[in-house]
Amino acid sequence: MEHLAAFAGKHVIKVITGVRRCGKSTLLRLYRAWLKDECHVPDERMVVIDLDLLENEALREKHALHQYVLDRLVPGQTTYVFIDEVQRCSGFEDAVESLYARPGTDLYVTGSNAELMSPELGTLLSGRYVEIPVYTYSFHEYAQARHAPEGYEAALFPEYMRWGGFPELATLDSPSAKNAYLEGIYNTVLVKDIAERHTVRDMPTLIRIAEYLYGNIGSLISTAKISGALISGGIKTSRATVNNYIAHLTDAQLFYTAVRHDLRGKERLTMPTKHYASDVGLRNHVAGDNALDSGHVLENIVYLELRRRGYNVYVGMTQGGEVDFIARKMQDIAYIQVSETVTDPRTRERELSSFRGTPVGTPCYLITNDTLPPTGMGGVRHVNVVEWLLGRDTTLA
Numbered sequence: 001m002e003h004l005a006a007f008a009g010k011h012v013i014k015v016i017t018g019v020r021r022c023g024k025s026t027l028l029r030l031y032r033a034w035l036k037d038e039c040h041v042p043d044e045r046m047v048v049i050d051l052d053l054l055e056n057e058a059l060r061e062k063h064a065l066h067q068y069v070l071d072r073l074v075p076g077q078t079t080y081v082f083i084d085e086v087q088r089c090s091g092f093e094d095a096v097e098s099l100y101a102r103p104g105t106d107l108y109v110t111g112s113n114a115e116l117m118s119p120e121l122g123t124l125l126s127g128r129y130v131e132i133p134v135y136t137y138s139f140h141e142y143a144q145a146r147h148a149p150e151g152y153e154a155a156l157f158p159e160y161m162r163w164g165g166f167p168e169l170a171t172l173d174s175p176s177a178k179n180a181y182l183e184g185i186y187n188t189v190l191v192k193d194i195a196e197r198h199t200v201r202d203m204p205t206l207i208r209i210a211e212y213l214y215g216n217i218g219s220l221i222s223t224a225k226i227s228g229a230l231i232s233g234g235i236k237t238s239r240a241t242v243n244n245y246i247a248h249l250t251d252a253q254l255f256y257t258a259v260r261h262d263l264r265g266k267e268r269l270t271m272p273t274k275h276y277a278s279d280v281g282l283r284n285h286v287a288g289d290n291a292l293d294s295g296h297v298l299e300n301i302v303y304l305e306l307r308r309r310g311y312n313v314y315v316g317m318t319q320g321g322e323v324d325f326i327a328r329k330m331q332d333i334a335y336i337q338v339s340e341t342v343t344d345p346r347t348r349e350r351e352l353s354s355f356r357g358t359p360v361g362t363p364c365y366l367i368t369n370d371t372l373p374p375t376g377m378g379g380v381r382h383v384n385v386v387e388w389l390l391g392r393d394t395t396l397a
Contacts, residue, residue, distance in 0.1 A: 003132045004031050004108075008039065009078055013100055016110040018134035019253040019278045020193070021185050023167050024110040025050070027134060028082055031108075035080060047072045047081045051088040062091035069099055080106045087113045087197070100128060112193050113251050135308050136279045137165030139301070139389040145170035154386045161297050164281020182285040186254075193252040200248065205230065205237055209245045213255055213275045214287040218296040218303075220260070220315070220322075222272035246275075253278050258303065260315045261326055274315050276303045298385065299324060299338040302367055305389060306336075309396065319357030327396065334363045334396060338385075342366065342374050352380055365395060 004027075007014055016024050032048070035041040047069055051060055059065045065083070073079045081099065086092045086109040099105050137145060139160050143153040145167065163169050163178055166185065172178050190206065200206055212226055223239045223246070230237050249255050258274040277283035280297050306313050306327050316323035316335065325336040335358050342348035355364045364380045373382040387393040 001027070001031060001034065003130075005034065007130060008035065009106055011100075011106075013096065013107045013109065013129035015129050015131045016108065016134055017131060017253070018110075018112065019136070019185075020112045020189055021166055021168065022134050022136045022279075024112075024134050025084055026167070028084070028108060028110065032080075032082070041080060045074050045077060045079050047079060048084075049082065050084040052085045060089045062089055062095040065089050065092070066095040066098055069095075069105075070102075073102070073104065076104070078104050078106050081108065083107075083109045085111060087111045087193075112189070112253060113197065133307070135165075135304060136281075137167055137170065138305060138308055139165075139386070140391055141165070142170055143390070153390055157386050157389075161280065161294065161301065162284060164279040164284070166279060166281060169281060178281075179285060182282055186282060186286060189252050189254060194248045198248050200245075202237075202241075205235055205241065206245050206248070208233070208235060209242060210249055210254065211286060213246070213249065214277060214283045217276055217283060217293075218274060218299045218324075220272040220274055225272070250275075254282070256303070256307070258313055258315050258325075260317060276300045278304070280304075295338075295340045298340055298369065301389070302336070302338045302385065306396065311396070316358075318354060321354045323354050323358070334365060336365045336367060336396075337380075338367045340368065341370050342368055343370060348374055348376070352378060355380055 004014060016027065018024050032046055035046070036043070049056060049059060049065070049068070051065075059068055069081055083089075083092075083096075086096070089095065092109075096107065096109060100107055139153075139157065142160050142165050143156050146156055146159075148156050164182075166181070168181060169178055172181065190203070190210075194200055194206065195203060208230060209226060212229060213221075223242050226246075227237055227239050227242045230242070246255075250257055255275045255277060258276065260273065277300055280300050283300065284297070303313055303325065306325065309329075311327040311329045314326040314328070316326040323335050324338050327334045327336060335355060337351045337354055339347065339351050342351055351366055358364060365383050366374075366377065366380050367383045367385050367388065368374075369385050370382070371384060381395065383393055383395050388395060391397075
């Protein structure tokens with residue numbers, strides 16, 4: 001809301017992105033209510049179009065969408081135009097560019113596909129848009145939605161690790177209802193945002209690749225490794241196909257990708273990479289309870305929280321090995337290791353060894369689920385993950 005309000009009435013396209021059902025449409029509803037109540041914008045100066053609705057099927061063509069908005073612009077006054085799931089309109093880029101060129105239009109578009117920010121669109125609208133990413137609930141938001149009494153939020157953390165942060169799930173209690181809801185999201189993304197949009201004909205291979213990524217969150221993987229695993233499982237495919245399907249899955253924001261940086265040579269390494277689920281509940285649903293690796297799930301939660309807080313997140317390589325995360329925000333940088341527990345001295349030493357070779361004076365943090373700080377940290381700060389997620393520990397705020 002603060003990001004949107006800062007750009008209200010400004011001649012820049014607001015692009016709200018995020019996986020389906022994360023809350024993009026709700027955010028815009030709240031924003032329209034704010035415009036009406038605080039800025040006194042009447043309903044007739046707001047054009048609202050949801051391209052997921054069947055009654056708007058005719059508007060999924062760029063000329064029809066463009067004309068529909070033109071017919072509703074208020075001459076001489078700013079008209080606020082909201083287009084939900086804009087990627088469902090073929091050639092939406094042309095319609096958006098033309099509407100932007102007309103005085104008195106304030107444009108807001110949402111999409112469940114990262115192709116909204118593709119290089120082609122970025123070039124077309126260069127300097128004329130801002131991206132506002134929306135994520136599923138943080139743990140703090142989830143605890144609020146579940147009405148946890150102050151001081152007792154930590155009791156909900158195992159529940160959050162299992163079911164994730166899709167807002168609707170916070171209103172459901174039945175595991176079967178939660179599973180059905182997650183299955184609906186997953187199938188909708190696979191069919192509408194991937195299969196239909198990219199004309200995918202080999203759905204079994206797409207599904208297997210998604211399952212592989214969900215089962216290996218937080219692990220360095222390559223296209224060759226995935227194609228090898230598929231071939232050994234009896235699925236003949238090429239690296240090019242695997243690469244394309246991974247791109248579709250990340251475009252649909254089921255996954256985010258963290259590339260690697262070599263701190264020894266200060267070089268960016270693009271392969272292999274790590275993939276993280278946009279929501280751990282969806283990951284657990286697809287991968288199955290047998291794949292409930294709490295250590296990697298915890299790492300995934302930390303990764304998402306860093307992104308929510310505005311950090312660019314990478315994987316690092318040092319003299320001591322792999323650093324889980326390099327987090328950058330403007331001029332700030334930090335090195336982060338995530339471990340479920342380091343009460344075992346051998347585990348603690350393994351995690352701390354990854355910080356060897358990091359630049360002198362750069363903050364290093366070890367984030368764990370341990371409530372008591374371990375000893376012998378050697379300048380590395382221990383952070384309890386629940387306290388940090390709840391904002392009680394202001395590290396990496």
